[in-house]
Amino acid sequence: MTEIQKSILNNGMKVTPQRLAVLKFLKNNRIHPTAEKVHSELLKDYPSLSLTTVYKTLAKFVEEGMIKELDIDPNKMRFDICVDDHDHFHCQVCDNVYDIFYDKKNCDDNLQKCNGEGHRVDSVSVNFKGVCKYCEGMSAGVL
Amino acid sequence: MTEIQKSILNNGMKVTPQRLAVLKFLKNNRIHPTAEKVHSELLKDYPSLSLTTVYKTLAKFVEEGMIKELDIDPNKMRFDICVDDHDHFHCQVCDNVYDIFYDKKNCDDNLQKCNGEGHRVDSVSVNFKGVCKYCEGMSAGVL
DNA sequence: GTTCGTGCAAATCTTTTGCAGTTTC
DNA sequence: GAAACTGCAAAAGATTTGCACGAAC
Numbered sequence: 001m002t003e004i005q006k007s008i009l010n011n012g013m014k015v016t017p018q019r020l021a022v023l024k025f026l027k028n029n030r031i032h033p034t035a036e037k038v039h040s041e042l043l044k045d046y047p048s049l050s051l052t053t054v055y056k057t058l059a060k061f062v063e064e065g066m067i068k069e070l071d072i073d074p075n076k077m078r079f080d081i082c083v084d085d086h087d088h089f090h091c092q093v094c095d096n097v098y099d100i101f102y103d104k105k106n107c108d109d110n111l112q113k114c115n116g117e118g119h120r121v122d123s124v125s126v127n128f129k130g131v132c133k134y135c136e137g138m139s140a141g142v143l
Numbered sequence: 144m145t146e147i148q149k150s151i152l153n154n155g156m157k158v159t160p161q162r163l164a165v166l167k168f169l170k171n172n173r174i175h176p177t178a179e180k181v182h183s184e185l186l187k188d189y190p191s192l193s194l195t196t197v198y199k200t201l202a203k204f205v206e207e208g209m210i211k212e213l214d215i216d217p218n219k220m221r222f223d224i225c226v227d228d229h230d231h232f233h234c235q236v237c238d239n240v241y242d243i244f245y246d247k248k249n250c251d252d253n254l255q256k257c258n259g260e261g262h263r264v265d266s267v268s269v270n271f272k273g274v275c276k277y278c279e280g281m282s283a284g285v286l
Numbered sequence: 287g288t289t290c291g292t293g294c295a296a297a298t299c300t301t302t303t304g305c306a307g308t309t310t311c
Numbered sequence: 312g313a314a315a316c317t318g319c320a321a322a323a324g325a326t327t328t329g330c331a332c333g334a335a336c
Contacts, residue, residue: 013290013291014289014290014291014334014336015335015336016291016334016335018291018292034325035325035326036325048292048293049292049293050292050294051293052293052294052295052326052327052328053291055325055326055327056291056292056293056327057291059327060291069217071214071215071216071217071270072214073214074220075301075325076325077217077325089264091262092265098262100260101260117232117241117243117244118276119232119234119241119273119274119275119276119279120273120274120276120279121232121271121272122235122272122273123271123272124269124272125269126267126268126269126270127214127267127268127269127270128262128264128266128267129264129266129268130265130266131263131265132262133261133262133263136262136263156316157309157311157314157315157316158311159309159310159315159317161316161317177300178300178301179300191317192318193319194301195301195302195303195317195318195319195320196316196318198300198301198302199302199316199317199318200316202301202302203316218299218300218326219299219300219301220301
């Protein structure tokens with residue numbers, strides 16, 4: 001039994017080809033895909049996979065804490081396999097989302113000082129916006 | 144001529160009752176409302192105001208840099224009058240969004256160190272999630 | 287065999303668009 | 312009066328739901 005199969009079972013879900021495919025895709029493609037992206041990419045190998053199932057599968061994974069929803073894209077939800085704490089950069093040109101491993105220690109110190117202004121803070125996410133190095137390179141005529 | 148009228152004119156827009164109403168609402172109610180919220184609140188005083196006009200008005204204000212869109216709510220867009228740089232706390236219980244005035248200086252120092260991992264960073268927003276003091280108080284039986 | 291998962295079609299929710307009529311400058 | 316604005320109805324895009332059939336345990 002593979003690790004992927006185990007992690008589905010361990011979270012109280014039945015193991016199905018669809019779930020294996022979605023989870024494997026997320027593990028192997030750290031591109032913070034939308035549901036639509038997951039679906040269109042997997043259609044090649046699983047022609048009968050429905051978009052509805054992708055949505056339901058992703059929702060289930062989120063519910064079980066296996067993946068996270070990213071509120072970084074104004075129009076669509078993006079999904080990210082849970083790994084070490086990290087943040088995200090959203091390119092305004094190509095629309096891709098990149099991981100940023102960013103030391104939040106000082107931020108957290110400040111947060112403690114302002115004490116969340118009295119609210120109970122459960123999570124902090126830092127979202128960067130701009131132009132990614134690939135798009136910037138192209139517009140500068142470097143690539 | 145009021146300040147509100149001036150700021151609409153100065154941004155190259157025509158002054159209409161609808162725009163005055165929307166802008167006044169945003170200035171007087173720092174609640175980061177959705178378009179729907181703006182519309183439903185203004186209906187009391189402007190019964191013929193359409194939701195479409197609210198959307199178009201908000202889009203225009205964003206285009207002119209008078210307000211900002213907040214990507215903090217997964218389902219709907221929220222709008223915020225532009226003031227000093229600040230961040231937001233999103234309560235997972237009541238769904239309200241609160242301003243957080245949070246010293247990002249140390250964050251920015253770190254950002255310079257990691258240099259945006261090679262990307263050109265134009266803006267950084269810090270989003271807090273949790274339970275606000277009002278909801279927390281209620282569940283604790285304090286209020 | 288029971289429970290859970292899948293996928294179709296239809297519904298829902300937010301936001302956008304086309305267009306005819308109206309208002310602003 | 313020309314250009315911009317409003318609001319209706321319809322469309323669009325993302326996501327959810329109801330339900331019958333099928334697969335997993």
